[in-house]
Amino acid sequence: MSALRKALPQAVRELRLFGCQQSPASEGVRAFIKSSYPAVKKANPDLPILIREAHGTPARGFVRFERGVEKQISLEGASSAEEVERKIASLL
Template sequence: MSFAKALSPAIREIRILCCQTGAASLGTRQFISANYPVLKQHNPDLPIMIREANGTPARVFARFERGVEKHVEVDNLSSNDVASKVAQLLNLS
C-alpha cells in the first residue's frame, strides 16, 4: 500500500499507539519507519501523532470531520498488514 498521495481533507488527525519494545508492536514500528516520512511529506498539515508506552497494544486511530473517530487494532501484525489496515481505516483501498 502506498501512502504517496494527499489524504482526504476530512481526516483531521492520525494517532498511532504502540509499545516501543514489545514483539506484538514490531510490525507497527516497522510501518512507522517506512511510511511516516512519506505520509508527512504529502500531508504536511495533518497531525500524525505517535505514542509509545510500555505494554500498550498497537492501535491506529483516525479522527474525521465533526469529531468522528475510528480505530483499528494492529497488534501482532506485519508491517504490510498494518499498512492494509491503516489504508482501510483511511478509506484508501
C-alpha cells in the same frame, strides 16, 4: 502505492498510532514509523500524525475525521509496515 502515501481526503483531521517500544505485537507499528512515516508526512504535510509509545500499550491505529468522528483498528500482530498501511487505509 499505498493510499496513505497520497494526499488523504480533507475530512481526515488526525492520524494516531499507539504501540509498545519492545513488544513483538507492535513490531509492525515500529516498522511503519521507520519506513513509511516520511512518505506519509510528505504527502500530507498539514495532517497531525501523533505517535504514542508506552510500555504494554496494545498496537492500535486511530483516524479522526471532521466533526469528531473517530475510527480505530487493532494493529496487534501486524508484522510489516505494509500490513499496518493496509489496515489504516481500510479506515478511510
